[in-house]
Amino acid sequence: MHDTPDPGDRGDAVCVVGAGASGLAAIKNLRELGFAVDCYERETSVGGAWNWRHDRSPVYAGTHLISSRPLTEFPDFPMPDTWPDYPHHRQVLDYLERYAKHFRLGDDIWFGMEVSSVEPAGDGRWDVTIRSTGGESSRVQRYAAVVVANGHNWSPLTPSIPGEFTGEVMHAGAYKDPARLRGRKVLVVGGGNTGCDIAVEAAQQATRVWHSTRRGYWYAPKYLFGRPADQVNDRLLRWRVPLRLRQWLYRRVLRLTTGDLTRYGLPEPDHRPYESHPVVNSQLPYYLGHGRIEPVPDVARYDGAGVVLTDGSRIEPDLVITATGYRPRFDFLAPELLEADEDGRPDLHLHAFARRHPTLAVIGLLQPDAGLFPLAHWQSVAVARWLRLRATDPARAAAVQQKESARPLESWSRRRVVPSQRHWFEVDHVAYLRAVEGLLSEMEGVR
Amino acid sequence: MSTGFAGPELVRFADWTDPVPPAAREVVSRLPDDDRENPPLLFVPGLGHGAWAFAEHWLGHAAGRGFPAYAVSPRPGGDLRARVHDVVQVAASLPRRTVLLGHGVGALVVARALGRYPARAAVLVAPVLDGWAALGSAVRANPSGTLPALFGGRLRLSARQLFAGAAPEGVLDRLGAGSRPRPELLTRAALPRPVGAPPVLVAGSPDDRVVRRPALDRAAARYGGAPLLFPGMGHDLMLETGWTEPIDAILDWLAKELPAPGL
Known part of the structure; x- marks a missing residue:
């Protein structure tokens, strides 16, 4: 050749x-x-x-x-x-x-x-x-x-959490089958798309689910006005709506549809919309509202059979899944x-x-x-x-x-x-x- | 360097915010007995025609020469964008890079689809790329069938318009069923540059009463060639009594352009 x-x-x-x-x-x-x-x-x-x-x-x-x-x-x-x-x-x-x-x-x-x-x-x-x-x-x-x-x-990017944990820890990359969650107490670490997906799957399978996030995020629904949300968003881009107005619209629309997530104990986002990678999950707020997912702050350290959180509280999951990217x-x-x-x-x-x-x-x-x-x-x-x-x-x-x-x-x-x-x-x-x-x-x- | 083609379309808001809805597509096919690794051919009919117009002779003939041959009918009420979408959907569903062949307004659909899908090759048969010129010809050749369509009426194609001699038995009854020319046929928006640089052939007849010789020459020049001409034939080359000559010439051209089968 x-x-x-x-x-x-x-x-x-x-x-x-x-x-x-x-x-x-x-x-x-x-x-x-x-x-x-x-x-x-x-x-x-x-x-x-x-x-x-x-x-x-x-x-x-x-x-x-x-x-x-x-x-x-x-x-x-x-x-x-x-x-x-x-x-x-x-x-x-x-x-x-x-x-x-x-x-x-x-x-x-x-x-x-x-x-x-x-x-x-x-x-x-x-x-x-x-x-x-x-x-x-x-x-x-x-x-x-x-x-x-x-x-x-x-x-996999795994967080370095000090201390010893006697339960099971796995990275989201190794998580495949929701059967792994069935009947267990699960802590999901990470508020990205994977973390939210797994928290939802855990809500459907596990006996108890904690979802630990470092900060508040803007959780966008998959559908808005009966259309995929990204298609609706691109309509705004098509009309060349300026960023500030889009951010305002985003807050409005989210408040009117998903509602106020701080009500369930999630922290307020520390950044404006469009300043973090979009997290798209319609089911997370649903399971938060049903008490199947309990939002918790960041993990401070492992402590034997338990996990200590940054607010000083201690939980005892059987399984920790780190969806940390x-x-x-x-x-x-x-x-x-x-x-x-x-x-x-x-x-x-x-x-x-x-x-x-x-x-x-x-x-x-x-x-x-x-x-x-x-x-x-x-x-x-x-x-x-x-x-x-x-x-x-x-x-x-x-x-x-x-x-x-x-x-x-x-x-x-x-x-x-x-x-x-x-x-x-x-x-x-x-x-x-x-x-x-x-x-x-x-x-x-x-x- | 400027060849009158529009540049690549990276930002596609129309597709992203308002995708063409799915529709049942009528696809007719004739397949060769053995797979000779030839690229599939997808025929796209023009105004007033459906997949049947190719199923009549050309599909079977192409299959006989070893090419898997398909034709897709226009979706009822579909605009130009929907027709382009349907052609690209069918082409992408086939197992190999497909050759697109359009007739009349179907050639305009193919010319647009070439900006969206890297066809293996393309053939524009009696192409209506310039709606105004085609309209002028149609008004001259068939005023009573054409003019009402401009005012929302039904398009009635006539034998005199489409065929050099008499129309073949039964064809006229099937023509134009429910078809209305769409206003976007008369826009002069630039055609997209074909992606993947496929070879493009323009074919037609100098005696066509819809697409006349200058329009054929212009279309061919646009794609950097001269038209392949079949004198004595009308617009509907695939339904004329001498239908074998053009399809054989097109398949010969394909065989020459695609030396290694399927590549």
């Missing part, structure tokens, strides 16, 4: 790391611009986080989308319009498998192969070390570019390649392009207020065009890079957020897509 002397040199080919939703979109969109692609996937099937068979998949039996179907599907491969507003995770996997099959992406994926290191080889090229998962054998291949799509919801990990890349700080937070243009390495990009490292797939799609379209432009017209590529470096950070990255690791990659989907649209228009005509 490639006229190169060294079998390990893949010439102009691009290496894609991971065959989850973002990796699949990257393969397809790179190939559409004529790139040869080698994708390495440590598992033996596609779907990444959405494939419940994968040991690193965070999905649990009851996982449904929290963004509605039109805001979640790939823009050039819609989900069946007969599917529900919020498909189940198995439908999402089915969708990704059909996407891979429709575009014959499997031809370019090496399953059971893990990327163990990616090192610059000079001249913008990369030496990628690949080894079979769990095996000893490894080889090095040289690529013209590397597109990282290894996901950021697989390495995941952290991004790029073990195969030196931190400076992604300009990561000491906390491991990468600094990338549009959360995608390595600032000093024009042939290195990350796809899907975003926390949008909508589905991720459309954003990953357009990111990978932009990456593919960028790589093509750089190869065919370096002068114009340099001009584009110059122009992009002047793009204000606040135009695409949500800056006013609760300062926590949860919000490192928080973006507003419309603002973000407009920024990518701007980049694409600078590269118009590249094919």
Whole structure:
């Protein structure tokens, strides 16, 4: 295929790391611009986080989308319009498998192969070390570019809680089946979407449920006025309603529909609406109102058979589930390649392009207020065009890079957020897509 | 670099806030006996026609040449957006990247769908891409059937308009059942740039009384080519007595454009 002397040199080919939703979109969109692609996937099937068979998949039996179907599907491969507003995770996997099959992406994926290191080889090229998962054998291949799509919801972030606990503790990533909760006293730690989902499942199964959150959040319902809430919210964005007015409307609507959650003992949010990642759960207030979920403050320490909370009270759960999120990990890349700080937070243009390495990009490292797939799609379209432009017209590529470096950070990255690791990659989907649209228009005509 | 196409549409408020509701879709298919890994063909009929117009001859012929062939009827009362939605839904439901083939107004639907779905290839047969030109031709060829439709009446297509000679038996009774031209056919909104850069063929007849030669040339030029012409035929190439010639030429073109089957 490639006229190169060294079998390990893949010439102009691009290496894609991971065959989850973002990796699949990257393969397809790179190939559409004529790139040869080698994708390495440590598992033996596609779907990444959405494939419940994968040991690193965070999905649990009851996982449904929290963004509605039109805001979640790939823009050039819609989900069946007969599917529900919020498909189940198995439908999402089915969708990704059909996407891979429709575009014959499997031809370019090496399953059971893990990327163990990616090192610059000079001249913008990369030496990628690949080894079979769990095996000893490894080889090095040289690529013209590397597109990282290894996901950021697989390495559990566990809180360091002092003391000893004699009961069972598990991270939400290991929680799959609500049967685990049946007949037990359960403490769920974390007020994110997963924490709320598990608290609700516990309310249906367990004998007693405590839900510990560090702060008050804005819990949005899944439906407003009979429509998926994200579709209603996008109507406001469509009309270009200013943020302050949207925040006011948000408070009004929430007060009129869900009502005042402090009545159940939840703390008041310490931030405005749209300043934290949306937590979408219609059932949490319902079970709070039925006394099936008891809200409690943050955990202070473990104490033998009990857990001491920051208000000094002590509870005695059988099972503690920490739904405290995941952290991004790029073990195969030196931190400076992604300009990561000491906390491991990468600094990338549009959360995608390595600032000093024009042939290195990350796809899907975003926390949008909508589905991720459309954003990953357009990111990978932009990456593919960028790589093509750089190869065919370096002068114009340099001009584009110059122009992009002047793009204000606040135009695409949500800056006013609760300062926590949860919000490192928080973006507003419309603002973000407009920024990518701007980049694409600078590269118009590249094919 | 500007080719008269609209740029990619990243922000899609219409779809996000007001998605096209699902509808039962009539899809007719003829499949080859053995899978030769050819891409599926999806035919999209124009105004007054349904999937039947392709089921008559072309679907079976394409299947005979090894292509899984499908046609989707317009949903009753559906606007242009709903028709584009239906075409993309059907295309995405097929196991491989699909070739989209539209006839008349169906070609306009395909041209719009090309901005939404990376088709393997596309064929625009007697395409009505410019509603005003088509309207002018239609008024000249069939004033009594066309003018009432402009004022909310029913569109009545005539044999003289659609066929070079006499209309085939039984076809006229099936034409135009309940169809009313939609006002959006007369907008001159820019067509989207096809995603995935598929090869696009424009085919038609210089003797077509709906889409005339200059309109064919303009349509082909837009997609960077010249039209494939079938002189002596009318607008409804798939129903004319000489229907084999255009479909064979289209399938030959496809075979040439898609050297590796299915890729």
